Amino acid sequence: MNGPDDGLDGPGGPGGPGGRRPGPEEQQVGGAPRIPDPRGAADDLDPAHAPPPPDLPPVPSPAPDGAPPTAAGSSARSGRAPEPRSHTVLKSLLGAWALAACSAEETQAVEDHLTECAPCAEEALRLRDAVGLLHREESLDLKPMLRSRVLEECLGKRPARIPVPAWAVPYDTETARLDALLRDFGDGEWETPVRLKWFEEERRRTRRTTVAGVIGHLMTVDGLVAAALGLDDPLGPDAPQQAGATARTEHYWSSAGRPPARHVREPWREQGHTLLRTVSFAGRETAELTVDYGPFALPLGDAFLERAFECWVHAWDIAEAVDYPYDAPSGPDLNRMIDLAARLLPSALAHRRRAGLAAPAGRLVEAGAPGRTLRLEIEGSGGGSWDIALDSPAAQPSPEHTVARIALDGAEFCQLAAGHISPEEAAVGGRTATARRSATCCSPPPR
Amino acid sequence: MQQRLARGEAAALGELYDRFASLVHGLAHRVLGDEGGADRVTREVFGYIWQHPDAYDPRQGSLRSWVAGIAQGRAVDRLRQAERDRGSREELEEKVRSANAAARADYIVTSMPAPLRAALELAYFQRRDYRQAAADLRISEDEARRRLRLGLQLLSTANALPPEDTAPPGYGPPGYGTPR
Numbered sequence: 001m002n003g004p005d006d007g008l009d010g011p012g013g014p015g016g017p018g019g020r021r022p023g024p025e026e027q028q029v030g031g032a033p034r035i036p037d038p039r040g041a042a043d044d045l046d047p048a049h050a051p052p053p054p055d056l057p058p059v060p061s062p063a064p065d066g067a068p069p070t071a072a073g074s075s076a077r078s079g080r081a082p083e084p085r086s087h088t089v090l091k092s093l094l095g096a097w098a099l100a101a102c103s104a105e106e107t108q109a110v111e112d113h114l115t116e117c118a119p120c121a122e123e124a125l126r127l128r129d130a131v132g133l134l135h136r137e138e139s140l141d142l143k144p145m146l147r148s149r150v151l152e153e154c155l156g157k158r159p160a161r162i163p164v165p166a167w168a169v170p171y172d173t174e175t176a177r178l179d180a181l182l183r184d185f186g187d188g189e190w191e192t193p194v195r196l197k198w199f200e201e202e203r204r205r206t207r208r209t210t211v212a213g214v215i216g217h218l219m220t221v222d223g224l225v226a227a228a229l230g231l232d233d234p235l236g237p238d239a240p241q242q243a244g245a246t247a248r249t250e251h252y253w254s255s256a257g258r259p260p261a262r263h264v265r266e267p268w269r270e271q272g273h274t275l276l277r278t279v280s281f282a283g284r285e286t287a288e289l290t291v292d293y294g295p296f297a298l299p300l301g302d303a304f305l306e307r308a309f310e311c312w313v314h315a316w317d318i319a320e321a322v323d324y325p326y327d328a329p330s331g332p333d334l335n336r337m338i339d340l341a342a343r344l345l346p347s348a349l350a351h352r353r354r355a356g357l358a359a360p361a362g363r364l365v366e367a368g369a370p371g372r373t374l375r376l377e378i379e380g381s382g383g384g385s386w387d388i389a390l391d392s393p394a395a396q397p398s399p400e401h402t403v404a405r406i407a408l409d410g411a412e413f414c415q416l417a418a419g420h421i422s423p424e425e426a427a428v429g430g431r432t433a434t435a436r437r438s439a440t441c442c443s444p445p446p447r
Numbered sequence: 448m449q450q451r452l453a454r455g456e457a458a459a460l461g462e463l464y465d466r467f468a469s470l471v472h473g474l475a476h477r478v479l480g481d482e483g484g485a486d487r488v489t490r491e492v493f494g495y496i497w498q499h500p501d502a503y504d505p506r507q508g509s510l511r512s513w514v515a516g517i518a519q520g521r522a523v524d525r526l527r528q529a530e531r532d533r534g535s536r537e538e539l540e541e542k543v544r545s546a547n548a549a550a551r552a553d554y555i556v557t558s559m560p561a562p563l564r565a566a567l568e569l570a571y572f573q574r575r576d577y578r579q580a581a582a583d584l585r586i587s588e589d590e591a592r593r594r595l596r597l598g599l600q601l602l603s604t605a606n607a608l609p610p611e612d613t614a615p616p617g618y619g620p621p622g623y624g625t626p627r
Contacts, residue, residue, distance in 0.1 A: 094599075129606055130552075130599045130603035133548060147468065160460070273458070
């Protein structure tokens with residue numbers, strides 16, 4: 001560590017302070033002279049650092065504020081018999097001197113001055129010591145689990161009077177996790193191409209965008225939830241409200257004028273915070289509000305889960321594009337997301353039947369009566385098992401009527417539900433046509 | 448934010464964490480030099496703020512500087528505990544002093560006006576001289592020299608020894624008030 005403790009007891013006399021502090025990649029051996037090393041190649045390219053030609057006019061006298069009128073370029077060429085610089089000019093060089101960021105000739109002039117000017121010598125020493133405190137900022141990734149742990153501990157010590165509803169917690173966690181990933185992104189990373197993948201009408205669809213475009217997409221679709229809560233639409237009042245997520249995203253991407261860039265992060269984040277705050281104050285009953293996605297609708301509580309799920313899936317896309325590792329959600333959150341997908345399966349199946357994409361129900365089942373049942377078994381963290389009614393959304397799933405089983409890993413199931421892998425790929429382990437068809441239904445409507 | 452925390456809004460706690468966790472964790476890591484210790488300090492700091500939101504007095508400075516002060520104080524306490532039986536009292540005090548200075552310096556660098564920070568980065572990390580830095584930043588060479596000197600002056604306050612029983616220096620609002 002280039003710590004503050006090295007060299008604090010450095011040369012005390014005015015003639016002493018003379019060199020740069022060891023840089024981050026060099027260590028000064030104790031007792032080495034503190035004279036700046038000759039600068040490297042960059043200096044040699046700079047004509048200002050060429051050996052001073054003879055017969056140049058003397059250094060112009062400094063302006064009243066201590067600034068030489070024609071900048072210091074000329075002062076570097078002050079000739080063999082340098083005109084003494086004023087105290088003010090030399091003082092203005094102290095910062096550059098301490099950082100070894102002035103010419104050799106200026107360095108010499110400053111150091112000569114320090115032997116005769118106590119205030120400048122004192123400041124020079126102080127600034128030189130300050131250079132030792134500069135550190136390259138370490139980019140330490142905060143462990144995502146730390147956030148949940150901190151919040152949990154805090155709320156254990158002092159329960160919230162206005163809690164975040166349990167169904168909104170996965171959204172809070174996932175948006176914070178993605179935001180932490182974005183924190184250190186430079187412009188280049190924001191422009192990294194990302195290929196979005198999903199399944200629609202039996203075919204793999206892809207769409208090219210950038211990291212910033214993905215965040216814009218998340219913000220745009222979160223806007224549907226904002227609308228259900230009576231909040232402002234992030235796309236403005238003229239945006240297509242009823243058009244559904246895909247059309248809204250296309251509208252956003254095409255109307256932004258130029259491709260979205262890093263500035264999209266703040267409105268996305270701010271809207272997320274506002275959503276959480278709003279549902280916290282509105283309380284439990286808002287869970288029953290309906291969020292209109294265009295082709296389908298979800299109760300608000302499920303919509304928050306769906307947004308958490310999408311946030312994770314797209315964070316995964318982004319992480320993959322910039323080659324960062326990204327974990328699956330915590331077990332309990334993943335479990336809630338899988339549960340949502342399992343609950344949506346019967347209506348997705350019915351939707352496909354109406355579209356002629358799925359075989360008709362084997363028989364008519366009265367509402368509430370037991371019907372053919374798919375057993376979904378999810379392994380790993382967040383796993384569990386779900387019985388899903390296949391005949392109609394109103395039928396009652398029943399273990400006695402199980403006609404197929406699907407066993408998948410939790411993350412694999414979510415990849416399927418997100419449309420990242422095809423039903424065929426996911427159903428490789430499935431033995432029956434029902435398993436394949438069911439896997440097909442796991443792919444949600446286009447978002 | 449303070450009012451929302453005082454009201455017991457869990458969503459405000461999450462936002463507080465999102466705003467300051469990397470600051471708190473980074474300072475604690477600078478003082479302690481280990482990740483587990485920095486994690487613990489982070490938990491303690493947010494636990495303290497959530498339980499004592501009224502302890503913040505906006506007249507004393509920004510919320511950010513208050514949070515940083517708590518983080519540094521907790522981390523240094525932990526450093527003292529960890530190092531108590533290693534070496535002499537003088538060695539311990541020297542470790543604490545240098546850890547305090549390093550943490551304050553980090554805070555000062557992240558809080559100083561962006562133009563000063565940019566000039567320091569060019570001169571120190573990228574080894575540009577002040578003329579090159581001036582060209583890179585499209586400012587006059589005078590201004591480049593001024594920024595380098597001012598940035599170091601701000602940074603040098605991190606080395607000031609804190610008087611006993613007062614908030615560590617360096618957490619005041621950064622500004623241009625230093626004499627040229």
